[in-house]
Amino acid sequence: MEVELKELLNDLQSLKKSLSDPSHLALIDKMHLHAENIAILENSGPTRRSKVKDMSAEVVDSNPYSRLMALQRMGIVENYERIREFSVAIVGIGGVGSVAAEMLTRCGIGRLLLYDYDKVELANMNRLFFRPEQVGMTKTDAAVQTLSEINPDVVLESYTLNITTVEGFDTFMSSLTNKSFRPTKSGSGVDLVLSCVDNYEARMVVNQACNELNQTWMESGVSEDAVSGHIQLLIPGESACFACVPPLVVASGIDERTLKREGVCAASLPTTMGVVAGLLVQNTLKYLLKFGQVSPYLGYNALKDYFPTMEMKPNTQCSNAACLERQKEYILAKPTRDAAAKAKADKEALSAPEYPVHADNEWNISVLDDNEVDGAVSRHSGVLAEGIVHELPVADEYPKPAITETDGPADDLEELRRQLEALNAD
């Protein structure tokens, strides 16, 4: 439309030059004004939300953050506004990733890094987020378009690339380590990586990157038959990495590597993907803003409305070298962790008030203690909860990884663990 308008304005100028009658000139000036108004209207577009400098808790209809800041007043979150400091990377902007991105955007996350190489298709319209008018756009471009309209306060970075290629992996790694958003942050440049990809290879690549960077991440997945899914928290060295334990899918015996088989169209539902995205971002908020219990693993079986949980310890025989390094570091740091935990407990015991903190709590809400053990759902370490099956052969059935170092890292780790356990057995 811009081209047509420019042509029209040029023609008006030419005509004006060749005419001298004042009434003609007045008419041309009038037309010029109309054309300029059209240009203004064209560029104004739909009403846009302006940026907000500080998150206000003021209860007015025009405040986009009032219902979020209310979490503080209700005693759920101590400092909600901290969310603006955090960077979250989302790998895969499909049925789960796009909804996760929208949720974090509406929550006012500081910065989102989005990775995908795919384009929007009409076949994606059975999930939330993308609109038919975006068909043909890259998923990253379409996501940036929608998300920036929803909340211009969020810093969006999009990467249209495939992380499983050599070049893509390099860009992925450098984007994760870039600290320009918050130079004072320790570790990598992001606070959390969310894996929302649909295949085994891409998950292994995210796992490799996070193990190398010592970056905590969450994995998510939805089964090929659309009626089950899961989320999982992975802390390098502390919990099982994606290579430690074969991937799990609730109530499904499908090898995820078959997900993109030739001619096979996996089923999907906006419900299952919406629930998994909701659970994933809820866990993300709990992790970042430090409230409630962060789930190490949460499954969702839609046919039975069954939600198994469990914890998985790292595998000292893991085939991933970076994982073994992180395990070693985690074990070596145990005495420091124990001392810090003891100091914290001592301090809390000294300063604990004799009366309930919220005696005048008109909401009658009690904040749950993070250490409170969930009595309803048992959490096992390494043992599979009912309804969960291994999707790939268990570790024992894998060929032994080739050990290249002189002192095998596995034996080394086992020995280290034994020594530490002996030291701490007082």
Next chain:
Amino acid sequence: MEVELKELLNDLQSLKKSLSDPSHLALIDKMHLHAENIAILENSGPTRRSKVKDMSAEVVDSNPYSRLMALQRMGIVENYERIREFSVAIVGIGGVGSVAAEMLTRCGIGRLLLYDYDKVELANMNRLFFRPEQVGMTKTDAAVQTLSEINPDVVLESYTLNITTVEGFDTFMSSLTNKSFRPTKSGSGVDLVLSCVDNYEARMVVNQACNELNQTWMESGVSEDAVSGHIQLLIPGESACFACVPPLVVASGIDERTLKREGVCAASLPTTMGVVAGLLVQNTLKYLLKFGQVSPYLGYNALKDYFPTMEMKPNTQCSNAACLERQKEYILAKPTRDAAAKAKADKEALSAPEYPVHADNEWNISVLDDNEVDGAVSRHSGVLAEGIVHELPVADEYPKPAITETDGPADDLEELRRQLEALNAD
């Protein structure tokens, strides 16, 4: 912009009449063409998805239903296309209702009836669905705008009204009983009512309408502190109605009637609302398309990722007269139900194949039997699952409802139930 364009075209006409030089006239014709092109571009708008006559299972990127029809090939749903016959009414187009509407629209539901009287505000932007450019529109208008763009195949009816007013209730009732969409349907004009309102009064009105119409419905709710929610299935006469049992909120002691207190801004999160909407629509799909287990009640405690379930029987002392009528009908129909169930079981036993149905099942998926008892989560009748508290005083603490009929319906029902139990105790 239309006005400006019209003025411009008029001015061009006037100028043309007063000029005679052929070069001037040619220039004016050229400008006219530009202006017309601007008008065409202005009216074309974004690309729209065209309507689809039949749901195809064809695996092509341009098929918006391929991933849904795949549910049939994977053995999850017997006949997915039946979804086009169903009408679902959604009362309340807020944080849960709007997302539920979008999910059903993307699933290709036949017809949606939407009820709300509120307008979109910036303060709603922390939940999914509405966009800042829709601020000031009624929620019903904004929803119809978005949903019709997403899937033009869905028949949308919107009602901008408050169902708790006398006039609003009348329109609500007549819209539910209108059978023009599927004249052959028995009962009311809709297959399911979803209550996604945020206050007690509106829930009681939906309850009244559904009891009067013998209409199955599902209730949903999110707590004022944003970290818990629930869904509940209500079948008049068969399960507890909303007046039978005081409303339940997981891990919260808040009276829902306080939800819209003056000056109080309830907290809300897109995660909790997205999960509740997802569980609600998943239960809706299971109910309508007959797969998996339809949950009678499902709670969601976000702080602990705890999901209690239970069943609630109707209260023979219920204060709602229409509920008591439905209870009576349900008890009287028991012999017919039992006979039908026995005939079905006999038929199945006769035709049961000796070999597994899906011996060549390459997906390795087994369809769960509807009658299979969930071993993982115990379902109690009337007993509250751990973590669930009554939100309002239990029924015993209520003043006894005034009984207007000569033979008290409560005693009548109890007697009827006793007689039937004696008859069926063989």
